[in-house]
Amino acid sequence: xxxxxxxxxxxxxxxxxxxxxxxxxxxxxxxxxxxxxxxxxxxxxxxxxxxxxxxxxxxxxxxxxxxxxxxxxxxxxxxxxxxxxxxxxxxxxxxxxxxxxxxxxxxxxxxxxxxxxxxxxxxxxxxxx
Amino acid sequence: xxxxxxxxxxxxxxxxxxxxxxxxxxxxxxxxxxxxxxxxxxxxxxxxxxxxxxxxxxxxxxxxxxxxxxxxxxxxxxxxxxxxxxxxxxxxxxxxxxxxxxxxxxxxxxxxxxxxxxxxxxxxxxxxx
Numbered sequence: 001x002x003x004x005x006x007x008x009x010x011x012x013x014x015x016x017x018x019x020x021x022x023x024x025x026x027x028x029x030x031x032x033x034x035x036x037x038x039x040x041x042x043x044x045x046x047x048x049x050x051x052x053x054x055x056x057x058x059x060x061x062x063x064x065x066x067x068x069x070x071x072x073x074x075x076x077x078x079x080x081x082x083x084x085x086x087x088x089x090x091x092x093x094x095x096x097x098x099x100x101x102x103x104x105x106x107x108x109x110x111x112x113x114x115x116x117x118x119x120x121x122x123x124x125x126x127x128x129x
Numbered sequence: 130x131x132x133x134x135x136x137x138x139x140x141x142x143x144x145x146x147x148x149x150x151x152x153x154x155x156x157x158x159x160x161x162x163x164x165x166x167x168x169x170x171x172x173x174x175x176x177x178x179x180x181x182x183x184x185x186x187x188x189x190x191x192x193x194x195x196x197x198x199x200x201x202x203x204x205x206x207x208x209x210x211x212x213x214x215x216x217x218x219x220x221x222x223x224x225x226x227x228x229x230x231x232x233x234x235x236x237x238x239x240x241x242x243x244x245x246x247x248x249x250x251x252x253x254x255x256x257x258x
Binding site: 074 | 133137160207208242
C-alpha cells in the first residue's frame with residue numbers, strides 16, 4: 001500500500017508531530033497528544049485515535065484503559081504539514097485523564113490559571129478497571 | 130511583577146510550547162505556532178498573539194507584515210501545561226500565509242491530502258508591503 005500521504009508529514013527530530021483532537025460537533029478542543037508515523041497510520045486504518053505516548057514510549061490507543069475512545073471523522077494537516085488535526089466524537093464525553101471533557105480547563109485570569117471546567121467523573125472510577 | 134503563571138508552563142527542552150489559535154466565534158482551528166516564555170508574556174500583555182518563529186529564531190508578532198493580527202480573548206493551557214490555546218479574533222479573516230482562513234486546509238481523503246479550503250487572497254498581495 002502506498003504511503004505517500006505519510007511521507008508528506010514533516011515529522012520532527014523525534015519522528016513526532018502534535019495532534020489536536022477537536023470535538024466534531026461543538027468545535028471544542030479536547031486534547032493535544034503526539035503521533036509518530038505508525039500512530040497516524042493506525043488512526044487512519046482504525047478510524048479511532050492512536051497516539052504515541054512520550055512518557056511510556058509506546059503506541060497509545062486512546063481509551064484502551066478508560067474506555068474513552070475517540071471516533072475519528074476527519075484527519076487534517078496544516079500548511080507546513082507538521083501538525084495533525086482530528087475531528088472526533090469522544091466516547092463517554094471525557095477526553096481528559098482528570099475526568100473533564102477537555103484537557104484545556106485552565107484559563108488565564110490576570111496572573112493566575114483558573115480552573116473553569118468541572119470534573120465529570122472521578123478519575124479513580126475511570127481507570128479502576 | 131509576579132511570573133508564577135509563566136513558571137507553571139512546562140516549556141520543552143528548547144523553551145517552547147505549541148500554541149493553538151482558535152476562532153473565538155466559530156471554534157475553527159486557524160493555526161498552530163510556537164511560543165517561548167517571552168512570547169506568552171507579550172501575548173498576555175498586548176492582547177494580541179505573539180509567537181516564537183523557529184525558522185527566524187525571533188519573536189513574531191503575528192500580523193506584523195501581513196496586517197493579520199490576532200486579538201486574544203482568552204488564554205488557556207491543558208492538564209499537562211505543555212500546550213497553549215488562544216481564543217482569538219482574526220483580523221482580515223486570514224490566518225494562513227497561503228491566503229486561506231485556516232492553515233488546516235488539507236484533509237485526508239483515502240490515501241491523499243485534498244485541499245478543501247479556498248485561497249481568499251493572493252499571498253503576494255498580502256505580503257507586498
